[in-house]
Amino acid sequence: MKGDIDPLEVPSSELLNVWCMPSTANVGSQEMPRHLEPVNLLAARNERESVQVALRPKVTWGGCGIAGTVQVQGNDLISASGDRLVIGQSLKIQRVVPILGVPDALVPLDLPCSQINLFPGETTALWVSIDVSSDQPPGIYEGQLYITAVKADAPSRPPCMGKAEKHQLFRDLRDCLELMELVDQNSMDKVVDRVKSATSNLRRALLSPSFSECLSDNGAVESKDEDAISNRSICVKLSLTVWDFVLPATPSLPAAIGISDTVIEDRFGVEHGSNEWFEALDQHFKWLLQYKISPYFCRWGDGMRVLTYTCPWPADHPKADEYYSDPRLAAYAVPIRPVVSCVDAGPNFLQKEIDILKAKDHWKKAYFYLWDEVILRCNFSYWIGMSSPTYMARKANKKN
Numbered sequence: 001m002k003g004d005i006d007p008l009e010v011p012s013s014e015l016l017n018v019w020c021m022p023s024t025a026n027v028g029s030q031e032m033p034r035h036l037e038p039v040n041l042l043a044a045r046n047e048r049e050s051v052q053v054a055l056r057p058k059v060t061w062g063g064c065g066i067a068g069t070v071q072v073q074g075n076d077l078i079s080a081s082g083d084r085l086v087i088g089q090s091l092k093i094q095r096v097v098p099i100l101g102v103p104d105a106l107v108p109l110d111l112p113c114s115q116i117n118l119f120p121g122e123t124t125a126l127w128v129s130i131d132v133s134s135d136q137p138p139g140i141y142e143g144q145l146y147i148t149a150v151k152a153d154a155p156s157r158p159p160c161m162g163k164a165e166k167h168q169l170f171r172d173l174r175d176c177l178e179l180m181e182l183v184d185q186n187s188m189d190k191v192v193d194r195v196k197s198a199t200s201n202l203r204r205a206l207l208s209p210s211f212s213e214c215l216s217d218n219g220a221v222e223s224k225d226e227d228a229i230s231n232r233s234i235c236v237k238l239s240l241t242v243w244d245f246v247l248p249a250t251p252s253l254p255a256a257i258g259i260s261d262t263v264i265e266d267r268f269g270v271e272h273g274s275n276e277w278f279e280a281l282d283q284h285f286k287w288l289l290q291y292k293i294s295p296y297f298c299r300w301g302d303g304m305r306v307l308t309y310t311c312p313w314p315a316d317h318p319k320a321d322e323y324y325s326d327p328r329l330a331a332y333a334v335p336i337r338p339v340v341s342c343v344d345a346g347p348n349f350l351q352k353e354i355d356i357l358k359a360k361d362h363w364k365k366a367y368f369y370l371w372d373e374v375i376l377r378c379n380f381s382y383w384i385g386m387s388s389p390t391y392m393a394r395k396a397n398k399k400n
Contacts, residue, residue, distance in 0.1 A: 005061040007068065007149035011232050015068065015149040016057045016118065018234045023050040027096065027103055027125040031056070038237040045246040046134040048291075052096070053236055055147065056123040062152050066117045071148045072126065073113040073233075077141035077240055085130060085141050085240065087112045093145075096125040115150065130240055138244035146233040176202055254330035256294045258308065259284055264297075273340035281312050282319075289328045296333040296369070308369040309335035315356040324362040331365050 007015060017033035033056050043049040057067035072093065077085040085091055094106035095116060106127050109116070118124055128145070176198040261272070261281065270276040281297060288295040299307045310332035311323040324332055334357065336350050357363050374380055 005059060007061050007151060008232075010061075010149070012070070012147060012149040012234050015059055015061055016055055016070065016147070016234075018147050018236065019054050020236065021052040021054055021125070023052060023127075025052060027052055027054050027123065028101075029098065029122040029124075031123040031125075033123075036234070036236070038239060041130065041238075041240045042243065043130065043132045043240060044243045045132050045136050045138070046249065047247050048129055048131050049240065050127060050129040051238075053126040053128060053145065053147075054123050055118060055126070057118045057120060060120060061149060062117070064152075065119070066152070067120045067122075069115055069117050069150050069152045071113065071115050071146075071150045072109060073146045073148070074111065075143050077130070077143035077238060079137065079139035079141045079242075081137065081139060083137045083139060083141070085132070085136070085143075087143075090131050090133070090136075091143070092129050092131075094127045094129070096127050117152075128238070132240075132242055134246045136242055138242045141240045141242060143238050145236040145238065147236065148233040172202070249327035251292045251294075251328075251330045254294050255292065256296060256331055256333075257288060258296050258298045261297045261299050261312075278312055285310075285323065289326060292328060292330075294330045294332065297339075298369075299339075304372040304374075306369065306372050307335060307337065307339070308333040309339050312339050314338070315353045321360070324357070324360065324365065329362075329365065331367055332362075333369050334366050336368065336370065 005015070017036075019034040019036045020039050021027050021031075021034075031054055033054075039051050041049045041051060055070060060067045062068035074087045074091065074093065076087050077091060088111040091111075093109045093111060093114075095109060096103045097105040097107050099105055103125060109126075116124065261277075264270065264280050264284065265272055265277065268276070268280050270280050284297075285295055294310070296308050296310045297312065298309075301307065310329070311317075311320045313319040313323075323329070334353060338349060357366060
């Protein structure tokens with residue numbers, strides 16, 4: 001089978017292998033196929049669970065150097081009581097992209113439906129993550145992912161409705177609910193009027209562009225195409241058990257990751273201390289926090305000397321308290337000198353920082369990080385000298 005294969009006429013299982021791997025696995029381009037089994041995950045509330053879905057072509061049905069194109073489509077995970085983990089919100093899919101040959105970057109896919117290209121003799125991995133909110137009802141949630149081989153020029157599904165259309169649909173449905181909630185308190189004439197108004201709102205919602213593909217000329221749901229796709233697809237069954245307890249917002253085991261601020265400056269073309277620089281660091285801080293990682297920024301000096309800080313603003317800035325008080329932050333690095341030159345670098349800078357921070361409840365999360373990998377005797381001597389102002393400042397705090 002090669003060259004002129006029509007993926008619309010052949011089951012996708014004959015064109016590619018699909019199997020699942022744990023999130024801890026390193027799925028490289030030469031990962032060999034395995035048997036496809038249902039995915040069963042366990043999560044507490046306020047927790048994220050992930051799994052990988054690997055795809056590897058058996059034959060070529062595309063052109064221009066690719067093995068073929070596949071469509072990735074998912075649906076909500078639903079419990080027996082009707083609660084949902086919505087795709088695109090709680091359930092997200094990203095493509096694993098290698099950097100220097102190592103699976104590293106995660107590139108988001110458009111949901112609920114997207115297309116990706118597969119390459120001959122290479123395994124491609126999809127990263128499926130499910131975020132369980134702290135108020136998600138416990139239960140067993142089940143859903144599916146459909147992997148379907150398609151022609152390279154096949155149009156994907158219409159994109160999700162825009163924000164304005166979502167708000168309009170929400171208002172229409174809310175108006176319907178308000179019209180019908182109090183019908184038992186009205187006369188029959190008013191009930192009839194309310195039913196007519198609710199019917200009009202529902203009809204307008206159903207005729208919105210988001211549902212155009214579901215309606216044929218006579219108003220019936222057009223399901224033949226859906227059935228044809230599902231019959232040709234490879235179905236990955238997902239099951240997530242949500243336990244009836246909530247993980248705390250603050251991790252019990254701090255996981256700190258450092259980011260070089262000079263790398264950010266070079267990568268994003270921002271000047272140290274500029275508004276754009278502060279914005280770039282703020283985005284990195286917020287991005288890592290959502291993964292329960294306590295970030296710090298760093299600037300390397302001579303040898304392995306390093307200036308580390310979690311917040312680029314001084315302790316008396318409103319942003320500092322916002323950073324340090326975030327319950328998701330398990331630990332933060334206190335700078336021993338100003339991060340930017342515009343801040344007063346007087347001899348009492350560190351003492352002032354500590355005096356402000358020690359009065360806060362979050363002070364127990366503070367630490368100092370002055371030197372990376374102290375190995376040689378001269379490193380120890382220099383490290384001790386660097387630590388002296390810090391030690392004296394903390395000693396002074398204890399006396400106070």
